[in-house]
Amino acid sequence: xxxxxxxxxxxxxxxxxxxxxxxxxxxxxxxxxxxxxxxxxxxxxxxxxxxxxxxxxxxxxxxxxxxxxxxxxxxxxxxxxxxxxxxxxxxxxxxxxxxxxxxxxxxxxxxxxxxxxxxxxxxxxxxxxxxxxxxxxxxxxxxxxxxxxxxxxxxxxxxxxx
Numbered sequence: 001x002x003x004x005x006x007x008x009x010x011x012x013x014x015x016x017x018x019x020x021x022x023x024x025x026x027x028x029x030x031x032x033x034x035x036x037x038x039x040x041x042x043x044x045x046x047x048x049x050x051x052x053x054x055x056x057x058x059x060x061x062x063x064x065x066x067x068x069x070x071x072x073x074x075x076x077x078x079x080x081x082x083x084x085x086x087x088x089x090x091x092x093x094x095x096x097x098x099x100x101x102x103x104x105x106x107x108x109x110x111x112x113x114x115x116x117x118x119x120x121x122x123x124x125x126x127x128x129x130x131x132x133x134x135x136x137x138x139x140x141x142x143x144x145x146x147x148x149x150x151x152x153x154x155x156x157x158x159x160x161x162x
Contacts, residue, residue: 001057002054002055002056002057002095002098003054003055004052004053004054004055004098004099004102005052005053005055006046006050006051006052007051007052007053008041008044008045008051009038009039009040009041009043009044009051009066010041013053013061014051014053014064015038016061017053017061017063017064017085017087018038018039018064018083018085020085020087021064021083021085022036022038024088025146039051039066039068039082039083043068044066044067044068047069047110048068048069049066049067049068049069049079050066050067050103050106051064051065051066051083052064052065052066052099052102052103054086054095054098054099056090062086062087062090062095063084063085063086063087063090063095063096063099064083064084064085064099065081065082065083065084065085065099065100065103066081066082066083066103067079067080067081067082067103067106067107067115068080068082069110070116070141070142072113073113073114073116073141073152075113075114075154075156076111076112076113076114076156077110077111077112077113077114078112078113078114078115078116079103079107079110079112079114079115079116080115080116080117080118081100081103081115081116081117082117084096084099084100084103084117084126086099091125096125096126096129097129097132097133100129100130100133101133103115104133104153104155107155108155112155113154113155113156114152114153114154114155114156115135115152115153115155116138116141116150116151116152116153117130117135117150117151118140118141118142118144118146118147118149118150118151119147119148119149119150119151120146120147120148120149121148121149127149130151133153134153135151135152135153136151136152136153137149137150137151138150138151138152
């Protein structure tokens, strides 16, 4: 059985997964212009954020992801999904969705009204995951040089429906 555990981004297992993710993105990023920024611990420390690692059924760390608080949007409190990654040999098992669902649950527990994220159009599987989870494409909310697409998922109902 797989397990998700919140950990600090400065723990060795988190750093290893993030380094793999950044290296993979740098190797495949158009123009070799990927900007790598390892996150600060306080960025992913509750209640400002959280970073989780997915362990497979034999206890190996095989994936990760986090949310961090960003400036509130029109809907209210907003968290951003960051660094959602699965080792290539583990993809296609639904574990990316497990991580994303866990991060959404945690954002809801912190009264978030919206989850946002940015990605690159070359990450087609990621785009498919976000669409299947209900994210919709939005206008850019940041100036991330690695991003070409921005998405949002409303977590609260509004009274503006007919």
